[in-house]
Amino acid sequence: MSASVHAASADAGFVELISRTAVLRERNIDTDQIIPARFLTTTERKGLGRFAFNDWRYLADGSPNPEFELNKPHNAGAAILVAGRNFGCGSSREHAPWALTDLGLRAVISSEIADIFRSNSLKNGLLPIVVAQDLLDELLDRPGIELRIDVRTRTLHLPDGRAVEFPLDAFAQTCLIEGVDQLGYLLRQIDAIHHFEQRREAARNTTQEQPHAR
Amino acid sequence: MTTTTPHPTTLFEKLWNAHLVAPESDTAPAVLYIDLHLIHEVTSPQAFAELEARGLSPRRPDLTKGTLDHSTPTLPAGNDGRLPYYTAEAEHQVDTLRRNCERHGVELFDFDSDYRGIVHVIGPELGLTQPGQTIVCGDSHTATHGAFGALAFGIGTSEVGHVLATQCLLQRRAKTLAINVEGELAPGVGAKDLILHVIGEIGVNGGTGHVIEYRGSTIRALSMDERMTVCNMSIEAGARAGLIAPDQVTYDYLAKTPRAPRGADWDQAVARWSQFKTDDGATFDREVHIDASAIKPTLTWGTHPGQVAAIDAHLPQGRDADEAKALAYMGFDGGAAMAGRPVDVVFVGSCTNSRLSDLRQAAEVLRGRHVHPRVRMLVVPGSEQVKRDAEAEGIDAIVRAAGAEWREPGCSMCIAMNGDLVGAGQLAVSTSNRNFEGRQGKGARTLLASPLTAAACAVAGHVVDPRAYLDPAFNPSIKEVA
Ligand code: SF4
Numbered sequence: 001m002s003a004s005v006h007a008a009s010a011d012a013g014f015v016e017l018i019s020r021t022a023v024l025r026e027r028n029i030d031t032d033q034i035i036p037a038r039f040l041t042t043t044e045r046k047g048l049g050r051f052a053f054n055d056w057r058y059l060a061d062g063s064p065n066p067e068f069e070l071n072k073p074h075n076a077g078a079a080i081l082v083a084g085r086n087f088g089c090g091s092s093r094e095h096a097p098w099a100l101t102d103l104g105l106r107a108v109i110s111s112e113i114a115d116i117f118r119s120n121s122l123k124n125g126l127l128p129i130v131v132a133q134d135l136l137d138e139l140l141d142r143p144g145i146e147l148r149i150d151v152r153t154r155t156l157h158l159p160d161g162r163a164v165e166f167p168l169d170a171f172a173q174t175c176l177i178e179g180v181d182q183l184g185y186l187l188r189q190i191d192a193i194h195h196f197e198q199r200r201e202a203a204r205n206t207t208q209e210q211p212h213a214r
Numbered sequence: 215m216t217t218t219t220p221h222p223t224t225l226f227e228k229l230w231n232a233h234l235v236a237p238e239s240d241t242a243p244a245v246l247y248i249d250l251h252l253i254h255e256v257t258s259p260q261a262f263a264e265l266e267a268r269g270l271s272p273r274r275p276d277l278t279k280g281t282l283d284h285s286t287p288t289l290p291a292g293n294d295g296r297l298p299y300y301t302a303e304a305e306h307q308v309d310t311l312r313r314n315c316e317r318h319g320v321e322l323f324d325f326d327s328d329y330r331g332i333v334h335v336i337g338p339e340l341g342l343t344q345p346g347q348t349i350v351c352g353d354s355h356t357a358t359h360g361a362f363g364a365l366a367f368g369i370g371t372s373e374v375g376h377v378l379a380t381q382c383l384l385q386r387r388a389k390t391l392a393i394n395v396e397g398e399l400a401p402g403v404g405a406k407d408l409i410l411h412v413i414g415e416i417g418v419n420g421g422t423g424h425v426i427e428y429r430g431s432t433i434r435a436l437s438m439d440e441r442m443t444v445c446n447m448s449i450e451a452g453a454r455a456g457l458i459a460p461d462q463v464t465y466d467y468l469a470k471t472p473r474a475p476r477g478a479d480w481d482q483a484v485a486r487w488s489q490f491k492t493d494d495g496a497t498f499d500r501e502v503h504i505d506a507s508a509i510k511p512t513l514t515w516g517t518h519p520g521q522v523a524a525i526d527a528h529l530p531q532g533r534d535a536d537e538a539k540a541l542a543y544m545g546f547d548g549g550a551a552m553a554g555r556p557v558d559v560v561f562v563g564s565c566t567n568s569r570l571s572d573l574r575q576a577a578e579v580l581r582g583r584h585v586h587p588r589v590r591m592l593v594v595p596g597s598e599q600v601k602r603d604a605e606a607e608g609i610d611a612i613v614r615a616a617g618a619e620w621r622e623p624g625c626s627m628c629i630a631m632n633g634d635l636v637g638a639g640q641l642a643v644s645t646s647n648r649n650f651e652g653r654q655g656k657g658a659r660t661l662l663a664s665p666l667t668a669a670a671c672a673v674a675g676h677v678v679d680p681r682a683y684l685d686p687a688f689n690p691s692i693k694e695v696a
Contacts, residue, residue: 037630170240
């Protein structure tokens, strides 16, 4: 177990992650691979790690597929997944980041990460890191190297001393570090929301328009 | 509301600006107001649980509508009156939504409703979906509703909770991509072929970070059903939303829906809706041009929706690792012809192609013909209303007489959560939207295609050009089953 997460608070927040990488080279790994739809009948968000990459991870008889990267002993405990371009495409299922975090992953690195998956990940303490294609190619070719991810400086530190900045929305960064929950933030805007509704209601009444009538 | 704007703006910008509760800044995303929140059984239970854990209740249950579609059986109730759920867990999921809607005063289109169906089919046909709105759902194909000039996109379950609690979302503004389509679609070529072709052109990640606006004479000539097919698959190019500006076609469609405004309200609404269009001179972050007249019936051949080929094309050689992997999964040889491969299953359904006009097209091919003995064919209407309308036209009888199964509304084999499965190694031609590995069942192989192509493949028993089955005078966009 080489992963370590330094969290500012006991719950969601993290400021730094040090871990070896596990690599899935495939491009366009979609959410149906991350967690197949037949496992979505759950009403829980916990415990989905056992279904992560199910159809790649297990053979027809249910035994672990020894060829699948994440099943290989040297990848045990890796908290950083490096994956081919356009990771997480497909559905909006938040079950995908739920399954990955339950598997112990805290960061995904690719040269492109699908929009909804990225947004879902940030709400679940899974850091999506987009890097240039040439750096990704290098990371794909060197599985198992130890990376240090500094959320405060938005920097990826490679073993040879290189430090690479990655894009991270300032708001998402604060949420990760402080463990702030986004619903709490939205709830603090409730006055502005109320005013918006009133403004619209007034505008509609002057035009006698009631689009949601009946 | 939107009035005269100082500089030309795009449809997307107008929609965005009209819903800003708080603008975005360097340190915080925008707070965007949501007009319509659609929920279904799969992505909502954890959101309601979170709400209840915090002692909250939905802010605007009146703007929230629920339906049951993903986990529901497409076979009718048995003699005991019980629906044949695939698993007890699926039934529990449905019961959970029922309970949540009841407890929180959310209208649910349940099995006793005349309007239950796939979430993206019922919103438009009820007239809940209207131009100028923001619409979200815990489902990536929410993009479908963009066909009405609404900013509609899929959200995760945490965000479902955000919208329930506050009717708002935290959002960063997307970039804009115009897809300009000009020219006439050839007979036998439809909206599905068009969007598959577009995804093939721009790539499965070609729309990432963007909201697409579909424009041009080809788009204007499409019916609402066809526009929905196009917008539906925006997510398959990585875009969260697809838009088409509302016009007379939109208003004519909405005028017939049960929940559209009436009388003076209607006139006011149309006046407001017509402002939602891109101004002349407005600029997009990116533009793409597509020649519609060059498009042929198009199918996917691989394991993502960007891997497409025209019906008369040959498969790629599989020189790069991803192509080789896709060909291996599909059991195809690189360079082989697309047409002629034996088909095991045909599925006509899903939020992409389960509306009345889609079923008419399938029926047009099936009428007086028989499904090949090797093929199992399922036709699944998108909603109770589609089913009723189709049955009134005798489409169910045509489908049954051809030896295909006529089912109850739902997502069915599109996502294969309800027991409607394609077997491992079987080849399915499907009118749905995703051909990912295992999407239609573990080991299942999927070719995405139009309803015409799907029905033609069912009759032939192999992948075939649907134009071989059409009356030369047949124009699928206007032809109606008598
Ligand atoms: S039909 Fe398919 S794509 Fe559409 S909502 Fe249902 S599962 Fe999703």
